[in-house]
Amino acid sequence: MSISTTLKRLKVSLRASNYPKGKLTGHNPTSAQVCLHKYGCWYVHIQLKSETPKPQKTTNVIGVDFGRRDLAVTSTGKSWSGKEIQKTRDKYSRVRASLQKKASQGTRSSRRRARQILKRLGGRAGRYQAWLNHNISTAIINDAKQTQSFVSIEDLTGIREQTNSKPRNKTERRRSNSWAFYQLRTFLEYKGIKEGIEVVAVNPAYTSQSCHCCLHIGVRTEKKFKCSNKVCGWIGDADENGSKMIALLGASVSRPRGSELLSCAIAQGLPKAPTIALA
Ligand SMILES: [Zn+2]
Incomplete structure (x- = not known):
């Protein structure tokens, strides 16, 4: 050079x-x-600049639900547990807390030693999270490539600004404020560009409350979702329902006419929505 x-x-x-x-x-x-x-x-x-493949036009879609119970759940039935990363995060924060105490209270030499270790530990949890996000995003993009699908995710940006206008629970606040989910999204997007897979972001407003079969508002407890529409009555995993809802919304984004029908159905809470075929 x-x-x-x-x-x-x-x-x-x-x-x-x-x-x-x-x-x-x-x-x-x-x-x-x-x-x-x-x-x-x-x-x-x-x-370096390189040519990227043109995104394929396809009606197949994989919906990805970000971290309520798991870090990510796809509409194709894959999930990544959040337990391990939470454990790692907790561990580092405990170690940091104890070292910070030592760094301010101990003898002169132990204070210095504590500062050194703190410096070394800094960033380790972050590197683990990045490694995990690379794994998740690569697996999802590979899946999309194999099944010739595009990927639909929740648009979590901008929720932060609306905090006051819309009351939200603790989990949702954490998800929208977490850089880890933002990173996962950017990883998915750039890997998608590289492989010619389109990644669309949809409004998350109704994804956790609506039933993916009939679009009716349902009851959601920690893990279960129960559709309150008597005709439908779907009961199942809440994250699975969320990811399928996201896939449905993503499909309607890529086909503009379906979008109108869907948002109209959600707004009015129609008992039986027009069927939107998922290929
Ligand atoms: Zn239903």
């Missing part, structure tokens, strides 16, 4: 693993930044 500085032109050799080397082969970088990282190493961040 050749860098021009105010003094002279520097020639430095790059130390890179095979993966970035392979990416660079045959490409012309469009831009790059030279950065000094916190442990004293110099890094160069190189940007």
Whole structure:
């Protein structure tokens, strides 16, 4: 690599693993930044442009419900438990709390030691979360690719601003304020672009309360959903119903005429909504 500085032109050799080397082969970088990282190493961040496949037009859809009980549940029946990450988060916050106490109360040397460990731990929980989000998003995009579907998710952004106008429960506040779900969404979106899978975001307002069979408002307890429409009476897993509702809404977004019917049905609470076929 050749860098021009105010003094002279520097020639430095790059130390890179095979993966970035392979990416660079045959490409012309469009831009790059030279950065000094916190442990004293110099890094160069190189940007490449590549062609992405055109998103396929398809009527198949996979709905993804974000973390009520699980981190993510798909309408195809896959789910990722939130237990492990919650345990990890709790563990780190306990360790941090005890170290922070030591850092302010202990002897001089133990205070210094505690500060060092705190520094090392910083970011570890975040890296675990990112790793998990990569796993989840890759699996969902792979599923979509295999079944030639597009992906429908809840649009959780903007809910934060409406906090005062719409009373919400603790879980929903946590979901919309959590960077982890925001990250999962951005991962899904960029992986989708890369693979030619469309990712649409739908309004989450009714996804947890409406029955995916008849669009009637139902009763939701922690894990179960019960449709209050006597004709339908669907009972089942609440997250499964949520993800199917999201899939349904996503399908109506990609087909504009269905959208009108659906939102109209939800607004009026029609006993039997027009059938919207899911391919
Ligand atoms: Zn129903």
